[in-house]
Amino acid sequence: MPRKSEPHLQNRVRELRSDVAAMTQQQLADAVGVTRQTIVALEKGAYTPSLALAIRIARLFNEPTDTVFYLDET
Template sequence: MPRKLEPGIRNRIKEFRASEEGMTQQFLADHVGVTRQTIVALEAEGYTPSLTLALRIAQLFGKSVEEVFWIDE
């Protein structure tokens, strides 16, 4: 289960998902092994993923983890 998001951690999941024609939250969830509700929480920046999940998400988008997640200080 994802942990609560630390202050200042941001992501571009929604942006990258929207740029992939037809990629739904459910599609993303199914391909990275989580529930759609987890994707909803991640896109709302309410949770931060485990390292494994962050790597899976980045890999699915063909991006580095740093391109998907960053610390906004």
């Protein structure tokens, strides 16, 4: 039986940061206590944040965590 692939964590960070909040990557990084490189990797989908970081980012944008971060199960 073929093994089902693992869902991939997607996010709306770039959209919220640039379109909604008009923030730079550095401003977001400073606001949530990480490096700009972490934000770059997160926006590219190359980095999965800790739960604590995901919550801090969602709170900053005043959004529920599961609308900022979601599983792509397709």
